[in-house]
Amino acid sequence: MSEEAARHILSSFEAALDNLRKDVLMMSSLVSRSIENSRKGLLDRDEDFCNTVIADDEEIDLLEIQVDNQGIEIMLRFHPFASDLRNVIGAMKTSVNLERAADQAVGIARRARKLITLQALPETAHTEPLLRHTSSMFNDAVKAYADGDIELAKTIKSRDKELDQLNREFAESLTEKMPQNPDSIRGFLELIFIARCLERIGDQAKNIAEDTIFAVSLKDIRHTAGNSNI
Amino acid sequence: MPTLVENTGQSKVSAIHELGRADFISVRDFNFFYGKKQSLFDINMDIPEKQVTAFIGPSGCGKSTLLRNFNRMNELIEGVHHSGEIQLVGKSIFDRNVEVIALRRTIGMVFQKSNPFPKSIYENVVYALRISGQTKKSLLDDCVERSLRGAALWDEVKDRLHESALGLSGGQMQRLCIARAIANRPKVLLMDEPCSALDPIATVKVEELIRELKQEFTIIIVTHNMQQATRCSDRTAFFYLGKLVEYDNTHKIFSNPSEKKTEDYITGRFG
Numbered sequence: 368m369s370e371e372a373a374r375h376i377l378s379s380f381e382a383a384l385d386n387l388r389k390d391v392l393m394m395s396s397l398v399s400r401s402i403e404n405s406r407k408g409l410l411d412r413d414e415d416f417c418n419t420v421i422a423d424d425e426e427i428d429l430l431e432i433q434v435d436n437q438g439i440e441i442m443l444r445f446h447p448f449a450s451d452l453r454n455v456i457g458a459m460k461t462s463v464n465l466e467r468a469a470d471q472a473v474g475i476a477r478r479a480r481k482l483i484t485l486q487a488l489p490e491t492a493h494t495e496p497l498l499r500h501t502s503s504m505f506n507d508a509v510k511a512y513a514d515g516d517i518e519l520a521k522t523i524k525s526r527d528k529e530l531d532q533l534n535r536e537f538a539e540s541l542t543e544k545m546p547q548n549p550d551s552i553r554g555f556l557e558l559i560f561i562a563r564c565l566e567r568i569g570d571q572a573k574n575i576a577e578d579t580i581f582a583v584s585l586k587d588i589r590h591t592a593g594n595s596n597i
Numbered sequence: 598m599p600t601l602v603e604n605t606g607q608s609k610v611s612a613i614h615e616l617g618r619a620d621f622i623s624v625r626d627f628n629f630f631y632g633k634k635q636s637l638f639d640i641n642m643d644i645p646e647k648q649v650t651a652f653i654g655p656s657g658c659g660k661s662t663l664l665r666n667f668n669r670m671n672e673l674i675e676g677v678h679h680s681g682e683i684q685l686v687g688k689s690i691f692d693r694n695v696e697v698i699a700l701r702r703t704i705g706m707v708f709q710k711s712n713p714f715p716k717s718i719y720e721n722v723v724y725a726l727r728i729s730g731q732t733k734k735s736l737l738d739d740c741v742e743r744s745l746r747g748a749a750l751w752d753e754v755k756d757r758l759h760e761s762a763l764g765l766s767g768g769q770m771q772r773l774c775i776a777r778a779i780a781n782r783p784k785v786l787l788m789d790e791p792c793s794a795l796d797p798i799a800t801v802k803v804e805e806l807i808r809e810l811k812q813e814f815t816i817i818i819v820t821h822n823m824q825q826a827t828r829c830s831d832r833t834a835f836f837y838l839g840k841l842v843e844y845d846n847t848h849k850i851f852s853n854p855s856e857k858k859t860e861d862y863i864t865g866r867f868g
Contacts, residue, residue: 373861376865376866380865449864
């Protein structure tokens with residue numbers, strides 16, 4: 368992280384930027400918790416955790432709207448430049464990605480609830496590597512954003528590719544099992560969709576990392592093969 | 598010849614049409630003194646032709662002092678002296694054989710407070726031509742129409758050219774001063790906070806005029822209004838305590854400046 372910047376002379380501007388940042392960090396905590404709760408709901412077959420994820424989504428949605436409104440207000444009132452402008456835009460973009468990640472956690476929770484009504488499948492435990500990988504990626508992406516840590520952000524892109532690979536392998540393994548386990552097909556399909564949700568959370572984490580790199584350094588690495596030349 | 602210039606590290610986001618010399622005005626190792634007090638320190642910069650260059654910085658940083666050196670207006674102040682060089686199209690403006698009055702025809706100036714002469718609109722525009730001896734009415738008439746059109750004022754005043762210029766609004770007066778400045782067909786227009794005394798509508802009209810004028814003139818504008826600098830200029834120079842801290846494309850300066858001082862100033866952390 369670069370040396371800490373002096374505070375703005377205009378205290379209202381400083382306060383507005385602080386509040387914007389706090390709301391995004393609050394959002395990220397809630398989303399992180401939702402991902403964790405969806406994991407517990409799935410692996411422990413616990414409907415309460417699933418219901419919590421679904422209920423918490425409303426607060427995350429409201430925070431997204433609040434962050435957008437705050438960002439627009441800051442640009443309207445204070446005409447930010449340089450790092451301030453990048454941080455405001457970064458916050459607004461990050462909140463969109465956080466909200467989408469939360470939606471995916473809701474998707475996992477809903478499908479986990481369905482799985483609870485079915486006979487327990489041993490293959491459910493096979494989602495654990497994907498869950499761990501996704502959770503780790505997401506939390507690191509958020510940490511990179513909070514700390515302005517470009518080096519940490521740079522690691523997310525390659526980890527997303529690993530998650531994509533894990534998702535493909537998981538889906539293939541279940542698809543291969545379907546002919547021999549016709550009674551489990553419905554459950555397998557729910558698990559495949561859950562893995563897809565995790566893969567999408569990984570994409571949101573990647574977006575957050577890319578936006579962090581842009582906010583800190585003005586380097587745009589979207590749609591590039593890797594993280595070179597940063 | 599149009600060229601694409603990378604504004605950011607990896608993507609080409611805009612094209613800047615370079616229409617002339619990159620060093621149309623060249624400043625080299627320039628130091629300036631008001632008596633014993635030094636107000637400019639080792640200034641080195643090249644100002645490109647037919648672009649708008651903005652000078653920004655806190656009060657007292659030297660931006661207006663440097664601006665007034667380009668047409669040697671500072672020599673009207675007793676006790677000033679300098680070292681270093683300023684060149685216009687490769688020729689020193691301080692050469693002994695440079696006639697200062699002729700230089701100031703080549704480098705026009707518009708000031709913060711509009712200063713029309715207590716004469717008619719017509720006579721304001723043709724003043725420089727008259728004192729140089731021009732009397733041919735057709736030429737004077739052409740000059741008036743060309744200059745007032747160039748200053749986006751013709752339609753508003755064409756039916757009252759012989760009325761007093763003092764009856765114009767503030768924004769119109771400033772555009773009249775711009776018309777007067779361009780009547781001589783200068784190569785450069787210096788503008789020292791041209792909009793600071795104007796209302797928002799008059800300001801945007803002058804800014805729009807600046808955008809049009811840069812097709813024909815090299816423009817340097819001193820401004821305290823950073824939003825104006827971002828709207829109007831192609832390049833921006835940030836000055837602090839008499840030194841040139843950073844000078845680059847306006848997009849770079851206001852999106853990702855290289856110097857912390859620049860970042861602190863434009864984000865309102867000091868000034």
